[in-house]
Structure formats: structure tokens, C-alpha cells
Amino acid sequence: MAATELPVLQRQRGVCCQLDSVLSPEHAETAATLLKVLADPTRLSILATLRAAPGPVCICDFTAAYQLGQPTISHHMAKLKSAGLVVSEKRGIWIYYRLVGKLPPPIASLLEAALGCIPRSSGVDGNFRNA
Amino acid sequence: MAATELPVLQRQRGVCCQLDSVLSPEHAETAATLLKVLADPTRLSILATLRAAPGPVCICDFTAAYQLGQPTISHHMAKLKSAGLVVSEKRGIWIYYRLVGKLPPPIASLLEAALGCIPRSSGVDGNFRNA
């Protein structure tokens, strides 16, 4: 509840209204941290690709697809991973990444909204030809 | 959709799969730009407050509420404004800000998800003593 708000038209000079925090600083910080992870075109594209992919995708494929070096892709993957959005799996030489299956609802809808913010390119409902 | 994917278990060394871009670079850039605006705890908190507020809120109230200087709050407001999320209105000495009423659906749901990503604090359903 935001508090005592003076009638918009007749405030007193030098008197500010007290705004009760609608959002705890900790929660704001947490949400912002997650949003920072999403707020990069490369990572967004990676997430969109993973969501649309029929199965796990390995780093080398991303390295080839984007105009970026391998360490950079690894760096982005590490961020996505530590944010809990993707998981990796090692198979021989390769390391495959995929989206986490069940994200907490609020995070899932945020991700969905972030990706849905974009013209969805095809019928992607997650029916992977999995491993 | 991701293209020619080698059966996950039998890839060839030195051969990367071609990933068709699920996301155009322009769209990724656009979405990332918007997400960057949201990816700051202060701005998130401001947006949450505006959403919960019964009416427009003036800069001085935010300046008083947060532990930040007035230029900093102005700076954040300018970012929110140029992102098209808020609008301002001048009344005498004061400048009031409020959320844009009708955002494009994808952006609205993104904003909603970002704010909804947070345990809506106490009974914040707009029980303000409004203006």
C-alpha cells in the first residue's frame, strides 16, 4: 500500500508523499538479476533456438551459427546455466545444452514472455526427438 | 526450427550442425533492449510502484523513497520513458509519471511477467487513498 498521497492538484511544496515499497529490495534485486541474463541478444537467441530445437544442442553448433568465438559462447552458456535456465550434458567430446524442463511458474512465464515478445517462427511445442 | 541435426550420439568430429536462426538478429536486439530497461532493481521497483499506485506519482516522491539522488531518479525515468513504458505530465512545479495505459500485447505480458515474477507484497490491490 502506497501511503498518504496528497490530492494530486494540491500538494505542498517541500512535502513528498511516502511511498511504501511495493517491492522488497531483495526481490527487486533477484528479478533484475534474472532479467539481466535475458537482456542480451545472443542469449535470447540461444534460448529461442533451444526452445525450438528438437533435442539438445551442442556448443560447437552455436559457435558455428553465431559470429562469435567459442569462449564467448561458453561464457553465455555459463550465465544461462548459473541462472538455472539451461542444463548441460556431456556425451563424449560434446557437451549438449537444453532448456530446463520445469521452471518455477513465474520464471517460466517470464521466459515465455521474453521469447514470445518475438514473432514465433514456427510450431514449437516442445515435442523433441529426445535422447 | 533447428535444421539437420545429426543423431545426437553419432556426430562426426569437426562437423557442426547448422542452426537456422529462430530469431532474427533485429528482433533479438529489440527484445534485449527492452529487457535491459527492465533489468534494474530500481526501475523494476518504480514500475511496480506505478502499477500499484492509484494515480500518477511525482519524481520527488521517488527521490524521497529511494536512497538515490534526484538526477539518478530522473535518469531512470528517462529510460522508462524512452522505452515507452511510462508517460509524464506536468502540473505546476511537479511532474507526474504513470504507466502507459495500453502497451502492445507482447510488451504488456512481458512487463506483467517481470513484475509478477515477484511475490506481490502485502495486499497490494490498489487500496490507496487515492487522488
Added chain:
DNA sequence: AGAATCCATCGACAGATGTCGATGGGTTTG
């Protein structure tokens, strides 16, 4: 008119961030 208040803009600065090249560990092939 003069003083006081509110706010946007500017310049400055520390810290965070994305990218790269180099290195090294781990795995498979020859």
C-alpha cells in the same frame, strides 16, 4: 522582483559486461 522549489541535463567516475586470444584438461581417433 526575489527567493524557493522541482526537475532535466551535463560531465565525471567506478563498476559491470561482452568479447577476444591463449591456455589447459578431457576425450576420441590413428
Added chain:
DNA sequence: CAAACCCATCGACATCTGTCGATGGATTCT
């Protein structure tokens, strides 16, 4: 075992970002 390949980590660097103090325009009160 040696060579080839994949990938994570490290150090370096340029850029972006959040914050501040100072300044000046606009408006209102005395």
C-alpha cells in the same frame, strides 16, 4: 602414445551503465 578435437577458464580490453555533484530552466510563493 601422439595427434586432433571440444570446451571451460583465465587475463585483458573496450564499452556500457548506474550513480553522483553541479548547473540552469521553469514555476510558484512571498
